[in-house]
Amino acid sequence: MERLDHYMARAVAAYYAGREPFGAGGDFTTAPEISQAFGECLGLWCAVTWEAMGRPDPVLLVELGPGRGTLMADALRAVREVAPGFAAALRLHLVETSPRLRALQAERLPEATWHDGIGTLPPGPALILANEFLDALPIRQFIRRGGAWAERFVADGGFVEAPAEAPPSLPADAPEGAIAEHSEASHAVVAALARRVVTQGGAALFLDYGPAEAVLGESLQAMAAHGHADPLAPAGTVDLTAHVLFGPLAATARAAGVGVHGPLPMGLFLQRLGIMTLAALQARRAPRLAGHILSGAERLVAPEAMGRLFKVLCLCHPRLPPPQGFEAT
Template sequence: MSEAERLDHFMARAAAAYYAGREPFGARGDFTTAPEMSQAFGECLGLWAAVVWQGMGAPSPLHLVECGPGRGTLMADALRGIATALPPFRAALRVHLVEASPGLRAVQAATLGAGVAEWHDSLNTVPPGPAIILGNEFLDALPIRQFIRRGEGWMERFVRDGAFVEQPAENPPPLPAEAPEGAVQEWNEAGEAFIRALSARLATQGGAALFLDYGPAESGLGDSLQALANHRAADPLSEPGSVDITAHVDFAALARTARAAGVAAHGPVPQGIFLQALGLVTRAAMLARAAPHSAGMQLSAAQRLIAPEGMGRLFKALALTHPALPAPPGFEVSAP
């Protein structure tokens, strides 16, 4: 029998093996992300960044950073939209990609060519200076810890031989004093550490960050650990490295962490409302008119991104900004 491994350590090891060994995106992979569905998504995020840059006073140079850039599709679409709408912003940009997988780096290089200034294993090595940081379905892949209510206290979930085992918690966070037997409390310790470091950078060097991912607007109890393989639900524990293992993002907790680190947190707001505010439907209609042979696909993808029964409600948008900046596009009514 193998030694039990804390869940977040298991997730980190499984994710590293998974992304090192495959290209999981698209119909032939395990899942499809918004940039692969509609080029309007990346273009809208690029224009979002352009408006934020103007609100920052148009600094040059500026680092445009994407965390978890997949095949580079989002960044390619964003740069194309930026170059068309605001050439001075494109000239000011230095593109950085936070990507640890050598295989995905090669795919991103093929997509973006000389447009990438540098790749990084983490945000820590991005050069100093004002930055705009994007992350689509990045936070959900960060490893979580899980605690389960047993009697009057809490135990922590570990993994051994493809199954959960429970052990005394190692330096747990504050946990609810009252909860029903068997209730699960998740803690994205790695996510909070990432947001804390990112916020410290934004507070001292200027800039903004935008994250789109799935999860509830408010913190609460519940087990959200999940996995996908071939676009179907899979066992997250049995075959580490062979499935995409993720968990819902606790946006409220990350927003609290950001504010405590000295930046403004805007949202979360439902993705559908956010993308409609950015004009995604209008842009998708323009693309449909320009390419009638793919019009149905363009409009269907846009609808899936914004519809409450699609990705529009489950997915949320969260923005973090230097406290001196105005509320960014799509968040005007949700500014603190």
């Protein structure tokens, strides 16, 4: 019998070590693969935030879980063209545990320094991007039985329940059979980055899918070949993720004293950053690809596509003004 978060951590590590997850030939497609304007917007957001920080030189530019390096390659191309001062000041650091993905990232980002975790990042002000990073961190699941919470474990390819001490954040009045999820790993990452931003300066931007507030319900899911699969398939054969509960994570960050902005719907955030204008410029430069370029950007902002389900949460030094995209919240 194995606790679900332990199983998920093992399965996710095996998956990224041995499979090609991204794109049409993989299991899923992420925002940077859908539109290059996504990475360009985030790169320019970092440049604007760097200006608000007082233009520190050097400044760390960090990405957590960089995939194939697509987002960061697009971001750097934009800042080198539009914000050369920021491009000269930044030092690129990538947090990635998969040797296979590191090799792919190195082809696009040879100037980067790699880390297995955030604990080895050098000190100093930092701008940190995390796109679809938190959703892959392991979760625990609890189910309400007889007026108390029991925990779900994995055994013999299925779920079993056993008594366990649940996190105090779970509601005591949940109905019988209700399922609650909690990601200790996500809270640890957010708390550590919040403390870093408070003490050393900078900002961290999380983009992921999930509700703005804590909700009951099961969200653990698996993807294979762009379709749904069994989450308890043999470890490493499918992509495992769960919804990010942004409200509790924001509360964890506030407890560390950091400035918290959002969560906002991703579509609204990207529209405020001008993604459709960027996409239109790209379409004019490549008229044969115009339909593809515009439809990709629209997919990221449309509420019925990714624009509402995906959220954006920003942590920044408490003395910084509201970051670009969050001014009206």
